[in-house]
Amino acid sequence: MIGFVTSYIPLLLKGLAVLGFIALSAMFLIWLERKISAKIQNRLGPMMTGPHGAFQSVADTVKLLLKENIMPTGADTTIWWLAPFFVTVPAVVAFLCMPFGSHFIVHDLNVGILFICSITSISVIGVFMAGWGSNNKYSLLGGMRSAAQIVSYEVPLLLSVLVVIMESGTLSMQGIVRAQELGWFFLKPNVFIAFVIYLISATAETNRVPFDIPEAESELVAGYHTEYSGMKFAMFFVAEYTNLFIVSAVAATLFLGGWLGPFRPSMFWFLLKAYTIIAFLMWIRWTLPRVRMDQMMGFAWKFLVPVSLVNVLVTGWLLVVKG
Amino acid sequence: METAIVSKSIQERFPDAIVETKPEWICLKKEIFTPVLQFLKTGHLAFINLHCITAVDRQGSVEVVYHLYSFEHKWMLTIKVILLDSDLTIDSLTSLWSAANWLEREVFDLFGVKFTGHPDLRRILNPDTWSEHPLRKDFKRDGFIPRPVR
Amino acid sequence: MLKEIYQILIGFLSILKGLGVTWKNIFRKPVTMEYPLDKPVMTAKHRGLVDLIPDKCIACLQCSKICPTAALVVSGIMNPETKKRAPDKFVYNTELCCFCGLCEEICPTSALFMNKCYEIACYQHADLTPIDLLRSNKYQHLTSPRTRERKK
Amino acid sequence: MDYEELIINMGPQHPSTHGVLYLELKLDGEIVVDCRPNIGYLHRSIEKIAENRTFVQFMPFTDRLDYLASMNNNLGFCLTMEKLLQIEAPARAQYLRVIMAELNRVASHLFAVSTFAQDLGAYATPLFYALRDREKIVQIFDQICGQRLTYNYMRIGGVSADIPVGVDQLIRDFIIYERQMMAEYDDLLTNNVIFRARSKMIGVLSKESAIDHGVTGPNLRASGFKWDLRKDEPYLMYDQFDFNVPVGKNGDSWDRYNVRMLEIMESLKIIEQALNGLPEGDPVAKINKAYRPTGEIYVRTENPRGELGFYVVGDGNPFPYRLKIRAPSFSNLSVLTSLIRGLNISDAVCVLGSLDVVMGEIDR
Numbered sequence: 001m002i003g004f005v006t007s008y009i010p011l012l013l014k015g016l017a018v019l020g021f022i023a024l025s026a027m028f029l030i031w032l033e034r035k036i037s038a039k040i041q042n043r044l045g046p047m048m049t050g051p052h053g054a055f056q057s058v059a060d061t062v063k064l065l066l067k068e069n070i071m072p073t074g075a076d077t078t079i080w081w082l083a084p085f086f087v088t089v090p091a092v093v094a095f096l097c098m099p100f101g102s103h104f105i106v107h108d109l110n111v112g113i114l115f116i117c118s119i120t121s122i123s124v125i126g127v128f129m130a131g132w133g134s135n136n137k138y139s140l141l142g143g144m145r146s147a148a149q150i151v152s153y154e155v156p157l158l159l160s161v162l163v164v165i166m167e168s169g170t171l172s173m174q175g176i177v178r179a180q181e182l183g184w185f186f187l188k189p190n191v192f193i194a195f196v197i198y199l200i201s202a203t204a205e206t207n208r209v210p211f212d213i214p215e216a217e218s219e220l221v222a223g224y225h226t227e228y229s230g231m232k233f234a235m236f237f238v239a240e241y242t243n244l245f246i247v248s249a250v251a252a253t254l255f256l257g258g259w260l261g262p263f264r265p266s267m268f269w270f271l272l273k274a275y276t277i278i279a280f281l282m283w284i285r286w287t288l289p290r291v292r293m294d295q296m297m298g299f300a301w302k303f304l305v306p307v308s309l310v311n312v313l314v315t316g317w318l319l320v321v322k323g
Numbered sequence: 324m325e326t327a328i329v330s331k332s333i334q335e336r337f338p339d340a341i342v343e344t345k346p347e348w349i350c351l352k353k354e355i356f357t358p359v360l361q362f363l364k365t366g367h368l369a370f371i372n373l374h375c376i377t378a379v380d381r382q383g384s385v386e387v388v389y390h391l392y393s394f395e396h397k398w399m400l401t402i403k404v405i406l407l408d409s410d411l412t413i414d415s416l417t418s419l420w421s422a423a424n425w426l427e428r429e430v431f432d433l434f435g436v437k438f439t440g441h442p443d444l445r446r447i448l449n450p451d452t453w454s455e456h457p458l459r460k461d462f463k464r465d466g467f468i469p470r471p472v473r
Numbered sequence: 474m475l476k477e478i479y480q481i482l483i484g485f486l487s488i489l490k491g492l493g494v495t496w497k498n499i500f501r502k503p504v505t506m507e508y509p510l511d512k513p514v515m516t517a518k519h520r521g522l523v524d525l526i527p528d529k530c531i532a533c534l535q536c537s538k539i540c541p542t543a544a545l546v547v548s549g550i551m552n553p554e555t556k557k558r559a560p561d562k563f564v565y566n567t568e569l570c571c572f573c574g575l576c577e578e579i580c581p582t583s584a585l586f587m588n589k590c591y592e593i594a595c596y597q598h599a600d601l602t603p604i605d606l607l608r609s610n611k612y613q614h615l616t617s618p619r620t621r622e623r624k625k
Numbered sequence: 626m627d628y629e630e631l632i633i634n635m636g637p638q639h640p641s642t643h644g645v646l647y648l649e650l651k652l653d654g655e656i657v658v659d660c661r662p663n664i665g666y667l668h669r670s671i672e673k674i675a676e677n678r679t680f681v682q683f684m685p686f687t688d689r690l691d692y693l694a695s696m697n698n699n700l701g702f703c704l705t706m707e708k709l710l711q712i713e714a715p716a717r718a719q720y721l722r723v724i725m726a727e728l729n730r731v732a733s734h735l736f737a738v739s740t741f742a743q744d745l746g747a748y749a750t751p752l753f754y755a756l757r758d759r760e761k762i763v764q765i766f767d768q769i770c771g772q773r774l775t776y777n778y779m780r781i782g783g784v785s786a787d788i789p790v791g792v793d794q795l796i797r798d799f800i801i802y803e804r805q806m807m808a809e810y811d812d813l814l815t816n817n818v819i820f821r822a823r824s825k826m827i828g829v830l831s832k833e834s835a836i837d838h839g840v841t842g843p844n845l846r847a848s849g850f851k852w853d854l855r856k857d858e859p860y861l862m863y864d865q866f867d868f869n870v871p872v873g874k875n876g877d878s879w880d881r882y883n884v885r886m887l888e889i890m891e892s893l894k895i896i897e898q899a900l901n902g903l904p905e906g907d908p909v910a911k912i913n914k915a916y917r918p919t920g921e922i923y924v925r926t927e928n929p930r931g932e933l934g935f936y937v938v939g940d941g942n943p944f945p946y947r948l949k950i951r952a953p954s955f956s957n958l959s960v961l962t963s964l965i966r967g968l969n970i971s972d973a974v975c976v977l978g979s980l981d982v983v984m985g986e987i988d989r
Contacts, residue, residue, distance in 0.1 A: 040495045041753035044503045137633055141655070141970075209748060210819055213971075287495045287813070288488060289820050290746020292971050293655065303481070347921065372836055374925070375934055377949040388936070390923055390951075394836075397858060401923060422839030425959040433672075448665035448988060457670055484818030494813040495750065504757050516764075518786070520771035539912065541682040573685035573777040574770075578785065579912050587771070 014106045018095045022242055027057035029241040032275075033282050040286045064237075067230035072135055075227065080133030084228065084235035086126025091242040094119045098249055099173040101259045101267035112173035113161055116250060117154075120205070120243065124150040127224050130236075134227035142223030145213050145293060152300040153204035153211075159308035160194035160201070163315045164254045167191060177258035186255040190315050195255040197308050202247040203281060204296070206240065210288040211296055248277035324398040329368060336362055348388070348401035356404055357414045360389075363402075364419050369395045373420035376427060378434040380460045385411055385434055406436060415441035433458040515589040520574045522590045523565050525606035529584035532560040536576035536585050544569035545576060563606045567593055590615065630658055633970070637666050641744045641974045644984030646958075648977075655969040660962045667988035675948035680706055680781060680916050683948070688775035690933075690950060691986040693736055696722075696729035696766075697928045698986075699779040704860060705924040705935035706781045710916055718783040718908035719862050723899045724796070725769070725778060727892040731803070732762040733929035734843075734885045734892075737981035741882055742814050744978035745823045751814055758806055761799050768792050783910025793900055800893050807889060815886060824879040828964040828976030831876060838963075839956035842931030844980060847884045848876030854927035861926075866898045878979035885981070917941050930954050930981060952986035 031046070031053065038045025046053025071080065097112035099105050109115055124147055131143010165171060167188070168179035179185075186195045204211040225236045252258060252273035261269030291299065330344040340359050343350040351359055363370045370391035379386045389402040404413060415438035416423040427438045428447040435456035438444055445451055455462060506513065515521065523545070532549020546564040551557075577587050592615065595601055600614035631654075636647035645666035651659040671690065675683050687702045688695035700722055707714060714722070739755030763773045768789055770778040778785055814820050830840065835848045845852060853870040855863040871887030873880030918939035925934040931953020938947040957980050964980075965973040 037749070038503070039499045041750055042498060042501050042503050042757055043505045043753065044507065047507055137631060209746065212746070283492065283495065286748070286750050287491050288747065289742060289814075289817065289823060290748075290971075291819055292823055293969065295822055373839060374932070375923075375936065375949070375951040377936055377947075377951075379938055379947045388949075390934070390936070394852065399923065399925075420839070421834075421837050422956055422959065425955065426839075429955075446665075448668040450665075457673055462673075487812075487816045487818045490812040491814075491817050494809045497809070498754070504760070516768045516771070518769070518771040518789075519767060539682065539914070541678055541685055571685050571775070572772060573688075573775070574772075574785070575681065575685070575777070575912065 011107065018098075018106055019092065022092060022095065022245075023238075025245050026238045026241045027061065029245065029278065030057045030060065030237070032278070033241075033285075036279065036282045037286045040283070061234060064230055064234040067233075069230040069232060070227075072227045074135040076133045076135065079129045080135075080227070083126050083130035083133055084232045084239075086129055087123045088126075088235045088239040088242075090119045090122040090126075091239045091246065094246050097173050098246070099177055099253055099258050100270055101265070102174075104259075104267050105174060108172055108174045110170070110172045110175075113165065113171055113176065113250070113254070116173075116246065117158060117161060120246060121150065121154055123239065123243065126239075130228070131224040134224070136227050139224050139226050142226070146207060146224060148293075149204055149207070149211060149213060149296060152297055153201040153304075156197050156300060156304035156308045157201040157205060159305070159312055160198040161250075161254065162312055163191055163194040163308075166312070166315050166319060173253055173258070177253055177260060180257040180260060184255070184257040184260070190311055190318065191255065193311050194308065194315075195251070197304055197311070198251055198255070199277075199281075201300070201304060202251060203284065204300070206243045206247055208244070208281060209285040210291045212285075212290060213293055213296060244278060244281065245274065248281065249274045251277050324396045326400070329363075329400055332366070332368065333359055333362070336366075342405070348403050350403045350405065353404050353406065353413060357416070357419075360391075360402070360416060360419060363391060363400070369393050370400060373416065373422045373426070374399065376416075376423060376430055378430050378436055378458075380434065380458065382460050383408055385436055387413060387430065387436060389416075411435055412437045412439055414439055415444075417441055432456070435459065515591060519589050519591070520572050520577070520587040522567065522588055522593055522612065523570060523576060523606070524586055524588040524611070525563060525565075526584045526586075527560070527563075527607050529582050530560050530563070531582055531584070532558045533581060535579050535581065539575045539579045540570075541573060541575065542569040542571050544571075560607065565604045565606050565611075566602050567604060568598075568601045636663075641978065643740065643977070643982060646977075646982070646984055646987075648961075648973075650970070650973065652970065657965050657968055657970060657973050660965055660973070662958060662961060664958070664984070664987050667984045669989070671989045672948055672950065675945055677944060679914060679943045680918075680945065681912050681914060683945070684780070685775065685777045688777055689985060690952065690989065691733075691928060691930060691954070691983050692774060693983055694729045694733040694929045695774065695776050696725040696778060697733075697926065698933065699776065700726045700861070701924070701926040701928070701933045701935055703779045703781055704926060705922055705937055706916070706918075708924055709918045709920065709922040709937055709939060710781070712782045714783050714910070715906050715908055716862075716904045717787075717906040718910070720899050720903050721784050721788060721908050722779060723861060723863070723866070724788075724896055724903075725766075725776075725784075727895045727899070728762050728765065728796070730892045730929045731889050731896075732759045734889045735759050737929070738810070738814075738882060738885050738889075741824075741878075741975075741978040741981065742820070744974050745820060747814065747820070751810065754806070754810070754813075758803060761802070765792060765795055765799065768795070780910040780912065781916065782913070784908045785910075787908055788903075793903070796896065796900060800897055803893060804890070807886065810886065815883060821879060823971075824882060824975055824979065825877060826875070827878045827968065827972045828979060829875060829877045830960060830964060834963065835876070835960070838960045840931070840960050841953050841956065842928065843884045843888060844881055844931070844957050844960075846870065847873035847880040849873060854925060854932055858925075860924075863895075865902070866895045868892075868894050878975050881979040881981070914943065917943055925951070928953055930983065930986075931957055933986075950986070950989055952989060954982040954984075954987045958982045958987060 035045045046056040049055040049059045094116045096106050097109045097115055127146045128143045131139045164185055167185055168176040185191045225233060228236060256273045259266035259270040326346055326349060330341055330349050333340055337355055337359050340351055340355050341349060342352055370393045372392040374390040374392045377388050385406045387404045387406060391400045406413060415427055427441055430436050431444055432446040432448050433456060532547060534547055537545040537547045544566045547560055548562045549558045549560045552559045574587060576585055595614035604611055631652040633650045633652055635650055636642040637645040647663040649661040650657055671686050674686060687698040690698045735755040735758055739752040742751040766776055767773050769792060770776045770786060830848050832848045832850045835845050849872060851870055851872045856870050868891040871884050873884050919941045921938040923934060923936045925932045933953055934951030936949035937945050940946040961977060964976050
């Protein structure tokens with residue numbers, strides 16, 4: 001009995017540490033996004049709350065906590081109430097096998113990358129529940145659009161991940177990172193193409209410009225989370241930024257050699273790479289216009305999927321020839 | 324390009340259509356009004372652009388004013404039709420120019436002139452349930468800011 | 474098939490150029506200012522609230538006649554000793570005023586001018602309407618001084 | 626399988642209806658089956674107010690028509706009254722009017738172009754860049770006439786104030802600065818592949834249908850019809866400046882956007898020439914309350930959104946007997962229904978943004 005309990009204590013502590021990290025990183029990302037967009041648009045961004053608006057995110061969360069939870073009349077109560085959990089829980093659980101450092105990992109599953117990709121695709125059910133449950137035309141349209149989008153961009157995402165798995169030979173995240181000790185994967189041309197495809201489909205997965213059709217302000221006002229307020233809206237918000245972190249962390253691990261770096265504190269390198277990719281995605285968000293629904297689908301099926309299939313073929317052929 | 328030339332060419336085609344010709348505008352009879360405008364649009368004068376339709380309430384009759392423009396001759400023609408207060412109806416021009424659709428709805432909304440043959444004649448600016456026509460001279464509201472004191 | 478590939482390459486190039494523009498803007502100085510701490514100073518000709526120099530006014534009622542929205546209510550009496558007309562009532566209604574500047578232009582003795590105050594919001598409706606320009610504390614609802622130099 | 630169409634109320638408060646416009650969209654899935662625009666939410670009956678104001682008092686109301694281009698509205702009303710009263714403004718005043726009108730055209734087009742980009746999803750960045758440039762123009766206007774949006778600058782027979790000393794240098798610096806910025810907008814928007822994909826061949830307006838609906842201004846020129854009042858019926862010394870009129874090829878949303886971008890460059894040219902040729906003299910016109918015109922007049926000017934017409938009927942009183950304002954956006958909007966039938970909802974927003982309508986002058 002003691003053995004059973006003691007083996008869980010470290011896992012519990014690591015879990016709490018990860019939860020703390022998620023909350024902190026979500027708040028930091030919200031602040032970072034506002035600062036980057038301010039910089040790009042020659043603005044100051046939040047300045048009032050603390051030096052350079054440092055506590056802006058804290059103020060936001062407190063505001064959202066105090067906001068009243070309004071339930072739209074005629075809403076499908078259980079579905080509407082459950083939707084935020086279906087979106088947030090997968091985002092948190094995906095941190096189970098995220099390689100923060102050589103020893104900083106909650107539990108190194110040997111099917112690490114497969115676990116992360118499958119867990120993060122559960123959130124589409126939550127988005128669809130939110131769309132349907134809110135009994136509002138705009139949310140319904142938003143929900144349907146995002147379901148189609150996430151499903152159709154799952155395929156190129158997985159194909160580009162497949163290329164990395166073929167190169168590294170293992171599914172476990174630590175294994176992939178250790179396989180890149182000779183040279184980071186994205187230096188190889190065919191894996192670089194997979195990296196570009198991964199980034200494009202990652203922006204689509206996290207509903208960010210140029211694929212933010214579900215919450216297109218100019219058409220559907222606010223898409224699927226129109227009817228949410230207070231803490232429920234905060235959960236959607238945190239889930240969105242946590243998804244963004246997961247996607248860039250996986251990109252950093254798969255293509256930029258995770259926590260590999262010249263000097264010791266391996267966690268520093270992992271966070272540095274993850275946050276540079278996040279900054280790049282934010283930079284894209286404040287530059288490009290939005291793609292239309294059918295163009296987005298066409299781009300996924302007619303361009304991304306064939307190119308990634310060919311890429312998998314070429315990688316396979318290269319591996320066989322080089323042996 | 325003068326009003327006289329236009330009124331002469333109308334005179335040849337429709338002898339009794341013109342009521343009065345002034346250097347600025349031509350006043351037409353209400354009865355044979357659409358054929359004349361049909362001729363103005365499709366004829367050699369080529370008034371293909373209906374620039375504006377408006378109305379002036381002359382306290383007893385309403386003058387419906389049409390401004391037509393011809394790109395070829397680069398000239399603006401003003402056509403007037405006098406409608407007595409008793410029957411404020413005139414043929415609609417939506418068959419000739421689709422610009423007339425909204426312009427006529429506005430004149431109906433503000434003056435109460437009914438355009439026969441208009442596909443969708445209802446108020447455009449004011450709520451449909453309102454019965455009065457604001458731009459008539461007899462439309463008075465006490466809360467309205469009176470004329471500035473002399 | 475080649476044309477497709479060419480189109481997509483051009484597309485990526487144009488996206489990179491767009492990113493280049495935003496990259497250039499990252500290093501430009503911000504143009505916004507932190508309003509409550511750092512108030513802008515209005516230009517010399519700015520048309521703010523209507524203001525009055527009471528002794529210069531000869532109550533000729535020109536301003537109240539020209540005002541398009543009848544925002545100025547003025548009445549004057551002939552002062553027997555000084556043989557000059559003086560205003561005994563000069564009420565300014567900020568709610569109706571459209572800041573067109575016609576009164577300032579038409580005032581023969583330039584007693585009436587538009588000051589540089591742009592913070593005219595207030596909490597009660599009564600503060601806005603009957604502002605008596607003859608008294609000294611004309612705009613009682615204005616907390617901040619009417620013009621303030623830039624902080625930095 | 627019978628299906629019941631989804632009716633979506635877009636407006637009157639909606640992020641992309643450019644003001645209080647209420648579109649009743651009948652949707653089949655995402656495709657717009659029918660659209661009924663309802664206007665009138667901003668109807669202040671300016672024409673009834675005009676019958677109670679003298680001509681000088683009516684000038685501030687013209688600012689409130691197309692509130693993004695108040696100088697051009699002032700100009701339209703001034704020219705109408707001067708023609709009715711046979712008054713000739715001094716040369717310097719006419720040059721000043723050209724400079725102000727063209728500066729306001731640049732500011733208005735900057736606004737139109739960036740809100741169009743915002744409707745296509747380029748969230749806020751092009752809008753903030755355009756507002757940053759427009760702020761420079763607005764500050765120039767603030768120095769000249771004292772207000773930032775409703776200028777009430779022009780008077781019948783001249784202008785209300787001469788240009789202060791340092792301001793023409795400010796305008797010249799702005800022109801140089803704006804030309805660099807326009808090159809950046811081209812990289813950011815015009816040549817962007819997603820921007821083109823979203824607006825090419827969307828809401829194609831043919832030349833005949835445009836003329837038939839009374840569409841004027843950049844929307845008409847984008848449909849391939851070379852017609853600009855400043856060029857074809859020159860008023861106010863526009864014939865002394867050389868500038869060309871940009872024309873679009875196939876009348877789609879991208880062409881309407883591109884025509885406005887090219888027009889900004891042309892207006893900058895006009896401002897430069899007008900500034901160089903600014904004659905001496907006193908442009909200021911005193912307020913004259915004794916105008917009692919008789920007769921009627923209809924004068925049109927080229928506004929950033931189309932041809933603004935003033936029809937004034939005077940009967941010897943200091944107040945107009947009837948004053949009709951022919952708003953360009955009114956006819957431009959009437960084309961919307963025929964353009965967006967069959968498009969999906971995000972293209973309907975794109976077409977509405979490309980028509981660039983302002984509710985102030987539609988509802989009057």
